[in-house]
Amino acid sequence: MAAISRRRFWAAHWRRAVRALRGQLAQRGEPLRRSVVTRAHVAGLVGGVLAGGAAHAVNLPEDRAEALFHVYDGGGVKATGPALLVRKSMADRVSLSASYYVDAVSNASIDVITTASPFDERRTEYGLGADYVYQDSLITLSTSHSKEPDYVADGASLDLSQDVFGGMTTVSLGFSRGSDKVGRSDTGFFDSARHWRYRLGVTQILTPRWVASANFEMVSDSGYLGSPYRSARVFGAAVPERNPRTRSSRAVKFRTVGAIGTAGAVHAEYRYFWDTWDIQAHTAEVGYSRYFGEAWLGDAYLRYHTQSNALFYSDNARTETTYISRNRQLSSFNSIGLGGKVSRRLAKVPGEYEIKAHATYEFKRFKYSDFTDVRTGAPYAFNANVFQIYVSATY
């Protein structure tokens, strides 16, 4: 009974505060951050929103649209394309989303130019999702369809997110199932692959300025798990790669975000990965975000990844083995990424919509310890540039 009374009290308080705040903002025509509404109203609004959330602690994702153009250019590969996302809620219970993503790839990577001819291809992905709020739970169902001339992937996911301990902790569970058709441009589809993903996450509010999360994910694959175009080297001779038809991996990631000063935040994260192909990987990232005035937001981050090679990976095998691969993705290497992002608010009508423009750039360097550039005989390394430019709108 006490909880119900408290919820009613906060709900009434929230409605009063929203009415008062709307009135003041309409009079002033100013954004919230600039307005000089009384502390009581701000506290009432914030407390009311969050306590209103206590009755329905999990909120639907906000209505949103994004239009992005992305570029990856490095190691002889250039991948560009547009992407769109639209999300709209209905009846305060359901949020529907649709996405479209294109990768137009021009591939002249070292694998390709040393064993075959450069090629162009295009991957198009469509996604549909539905989020449903029931009491303190958010249930998400999503599907995706990705198509390339020689690879078709279909997937479906179910995720559940639940707030507990008065909204201090959020527990999430998820499952995905994927089914792929694998082909060659000259012979057509010849095999398949299936994927299962199970994930568990916990996000914990630690203080009013500090939050931490832990995520675990298990992925299992079966079927054709390589590339029909790629060659391995045995005694210096090129042979088709032979991968195992099953793989199972685990990954655990810890992340923390803390507020710094009055307008900044710092984040740090670490992921440890291991799998049945004997790859172990460590990935770490640190970053800093800061508002500059009312309209500008800047981000800077540093990401580092290092991994050991798969058991059957070899730059140039000296023995005949059942499985053999010279896939750089499965080799020992490290990569470092240094990135920055700038966001600017273009327009805002409080309570109605907000439009922002964003630009991201990341420099990446990949350095391989056991993959030889056969043209020079030296260990292979390359640089890559990643660009994103996009507009987002909430409404």
Added chain:
Amino acid sequence: MPASLCRLVVPALLGVTSLLAGCATEPWVRPYERERLADPIMQVSRDALAAKHFEHIHDVREGARGATGVQGGGCGCN
């Protein structure tokens, strides 16, 4: 269940339940103290498409995958 085990388990369960119930009703960070936590810069990923692009870049070049905190992760590509 042996009586000695009952003597241990039942109070332990009662204790844990009380503790959890306590957490549920008295969070140490009150709802009105969470304004800063609701700011977009405190979120794991602010923009879904930008995050998806970077996840795709990493998925096709690195041996590791998963636990990114992105719902329905995985790029559906070779």
